[in-house]
Amino acid sequence: MTTLDRIAPARPNRLSGFAARALKRPAFLAGFAILGASLLLALFPAAIAPYDPLAFDMTAIQQGPSLAHPFGTDGFGRDVLSRVIWAYRVDMQMAFFATVFAMLIGLTTGALVGFYGGIADAIFGRVVDAVITFPFLVLVIAIVAVLGPGLVNMYVAITAVNWVYYARLTRAEIMAQKAQDYAAAARVLGYSDARIIFRHLLPNAISPVIVYWMTDMALAILLGSSLGYLGLGAQPPAAEWGVLIAEGRNFIMTAWWISLMPGIAIVVTGLGFSLLGDSLADLLRPKGR
Amino acid sequence: MSAEPILSVSGLSVRFSKPRPLAHQLLGHPRQEVRALNGIDLAVARGETLGIVGESGCGKSTLARCLAGLVTPTEGEIRFRGERLADLRGKDRRAYNRRVQLIFQDPYSSLNPRMTVGDMLSEALTVHRMRSGSGVDERIGELFELVRLPQDARDKYPHEFSGGQRQRIAIARALAVEPECLIADELVSALDVSVQAQVVNLMLDLQDRLGLTVLFVAHDLRLVRHVSHRVAVIYLGSVVEIGPSETVFSAPRHPYSQALLAAAPTLEVKEGRKTPALSGELPSPLAIPPGCPFHIRCPYAAERCRREKPALLPHGGGLAACHFAEEIAAGTQPVRKAEPQPA
Numbered sequence: 362m363t364t365l366d367r368i369a370p371a372r373p374n375r376l377s378g379f380a381a382r383a384l385k386r387p388a389f390l391a392g393f394a395i396l397g398a399s400l401l402l403a404l405f406p407a408a409i410a411p412y413d414p415l416a417f418d419m420t421a422i423q424q425g426p427s428l429a430h431p432f433g434t435d436g437f438g439r440d441v442l443s444r445v446i447w448a449y450r451v452d453m454q455m456a457f458f459a460t461v462f463a464m465l466i467g468l469t470t471g472a473l474v475g476f477y478g479g480i481a482d483a484i485f486g487r488v489v490d491a492v493i494t495f496p497f498l499v500l501v502i503a504i505v506a507v508l509g510p511g512l513v514n515m516y517v518a519i520t521a522v523n524w525v526y527y528a529r530l531t532r533a534e535i536m537a538q539k540a541q542d543y544a545a546a547a548r549v550l551g552y553s554d555a556r557i558i559f560r561h562l563l564p565n566a567i568s569p570v571i572v573y574w575m576t577d578m579a580l581a582i583l584l585g586s587s588l589g590y591l592g593l594g595a596q597p598p599a600a601e602w603g604v605l606i607a608e609g610r611n612f613i614m615t616a617w618w619i620s621l622m623p624g625i626a627i628v629v630t631g632l633g634f635s636l637l638g639d640s641l642a643d644l645l646r647p648k649g650r
Numbered sequence: 651m652s653a654e655p656i657l658s659v660s661g662l663s664v665r666f667s668k669p670r671p672l673a674h675q676l677l678g679h680p681r682q683e684v685r686a687l688n689g690i691d692l693a694v695a696r697g698e699t700l701g702i703v704g705e706s707g708c709g710k711s712t713l714a715r716c717l718a719g720l721v722t723p724t725e726g727e728i729r730f731r732g733e734r735l736a737d738l739r740g741k742d743r744r745a746y747n748r749r750v751q752l753i754f755q756d757p758y759s760s761l762n763p764r765m766t767v768g769d770m771l772s773e774a775l776t777v778h779r780m781r782s783g784s785g786v787d788e789r790i791g792e793l794f795e796l797v798r799l800p801q802d803a804r805d806k807y808p809h810e811f812s813g814g815q816r817q818r819i820a821i822a823r824a825l826a827v828e829p830e831c832l833i834a835d836e837l838v839s840a841l842d843v844s845v846q847a848q849v850v851n852l853m854l855d856l857q858d859r860l861g862l863t864v865l866f867v868a869h870d871l872r873l874v875r876h877v878s879h880r881v882a883v884i885y886l887g888s889v890v891e892i893g894p895s896e897t898v899f900s901a902p903r904h905p906y907s908q909a910l911l912a913a914a915p916t917l918e919v920k921e922g923r924k925t926p927a928l929s930g931e932l933p934s935p936l937a938i939p940p941g942c943p944f945h946i947r948c949p950y951a952a953e954r955c956r957r958e959k960p961a962l963l964p965h966g967g968g969l970a971a972c973h974f975a976e977e978i979a980a981g982t983q984p985v986r987k988a989e990p991q992p993a
Binding site: 541542543545546547548549550551552556560561564565 | 715718719720743744745746747748751752754755756759760761762763764765773774777778820823827
């Protein structure tokens with residue numbers, strides 16, 4: 362037998378293939394641009410913001426949008442644009458820290474429970490039931506109320522509830538992957554459980570989790586702002602979108618820009634995460650089978 | 651076979667219990683069991699190819715998975731070079747898995763879609779410390795040559811290959827750990843006919859060169875005849891006939907083997923059938939009939955078949971599990987009238 366089958370033409374480089382496909386998607390580009398800009402604002406607010414976000418200016422109180430103050434000023438004459446920009450730092454941190462530990466804990470727990478099943482899985486199922494019985498926000502508020510307000514406590518509270526959702530998602534994916542022949546092949550090759558779970562199953566199960574994480578970061582900003590608005594998250598005078606909205610609450614009829622501008626920032630950033638998450642979902646789907 | 655068996659199986663049974671709803675448990679309904687394998691006895695000699703044939707659902711794949719250690723048998727034992735598989739733990743168990751490799755039916759799901767072919771092979775080589783350092787790369791090159799894959803396959807992902815190429819990658823992965831015994835579960839049934847011969851011949855060639863013992867599980871009779879030294883015919887989780895390939899194919903003793911062969915399509919024009927065709931469906935493995943499991947569909951079934959399960963006894967050149975094997979061979983066993991099929 363001298364058959365040498367024709368092999369599919371070599372692709373120059375895997376990463377460039379991914380980038381090429383990504384760049385063809387307007388949704389990906391838009392999401393990427395929004396989050397890139399957000400990240401810049403979060404990293405270098407001092408260089409970008411025109412004013413000190415905490416500096417009072419009693420000569421310019423509650424002024425509407427103008428050239429000097431594009432987003433107007435608040436009740437203490439602070440520049441709203443600068444405060445919204447400085448808030449990127451807090452809110453982007455919130456998006457990341459409120460979700461990343463939940464994702465890591467959920468990923469590990471879900472992978473182990475999904476792989477081993479049995480009693481651990483049964484107990485996990487009851488924990489999930491117990492957690493999702495409560496409305497998310499109510500449970501988080503209850504935990505923050507016990508721990509006391511503040512950013513770190515808010516992260517702890519959100520993580521304590523949120524990991525369950527990641528674990529549930531990962532468990533289902535791992536169970537589906539475990540049923541595939543390549544998982545059985547790994548066992549026949551005598552690989553350890555840890556190698557099978559983390560090197561074989563997880564890379565195939567992780568895409569939906571990454572996508573969910575993106576969307577969840579948008580939700581974390583909303584949740585963090587809500588808690589900030591309620592006085593349970595970031596504390597004034599720190600600039601945080603929810604706190605800013607709460608500050609403008611009393612002047613919404615006369616000085617609408619104080620609440621509206623941070624609101625728009627929330628919407629745009631949330632949109633950025635969602636766009637990126639959705640297009641990643643398509644891009645990460647394995648080709649062929 | 652005179653040689654000491656490398657792999658032997660005795661009284662192997664596998665039962666899967668069907669989950670019952672709580673209501674049934676409370677009402678005391680009995681637990682239902684799928685009896686996938688019912689007391690299989692087999693022995694494979696070193697360097698031999700044993701073909702295993704049977705209808706879909708007869709337990710072929712369960713047997714293959716049992717031998718590879720993926721399914722734990724309910725009863726019976728598997729011995730490899732005299733050592734019981736069930737007694738092996740830790741390092742020894744991993745060594746068993748290294749020495750007895752399984753190749754899966756579907757090359758589209760048996761390769762990890764997120765690993766390059768090179769990664770797959772180097773993982774197998776390094777985990778079992780088959781090679782180290784630059785030896786790994788060298789060995790991957792040799793394996794590619796062995797299964798006739800181009801060297802640039804190394805950095806590619808499984809989706810970039812055709813079915814036949816994927817199956818050869820799977821073979822290369824199994825061979826990477828230098829096994830003594832290969833179990834091929836429907837090696838080529840997921841492949842195009844044009845590629846089947848290529849993969850099967852590659853396998854036979856490798857067997858010769860590497861002295862492998864092969865269990866060839868398949869439903870394609872022509873293929874099994876082509877590759878096997880001996881053949882075992884399985885019906886509802888039991889071996890009904892086993893013997894040298896030529897004997898089983900040219901003079902089958904068990905009525906099931908006869909029917910199976912008669913049902914196989916051939917290119918030759920035949921002058922009508924000599925053997926009556928099979929009637930009825932394969933019974934559910936949830937409710938295996940008493941006596942001879944084949945009696946419901948057997949054209950020669952007599953009263954005795956309904957009561958007594960026949961043992962696997964020598965008939966002709968091999969073993970067959972039929973009360974009337976001699977009579978059927980001599981043509982003296984009366985054919986039962988076809989019962990009217992219920993509408």
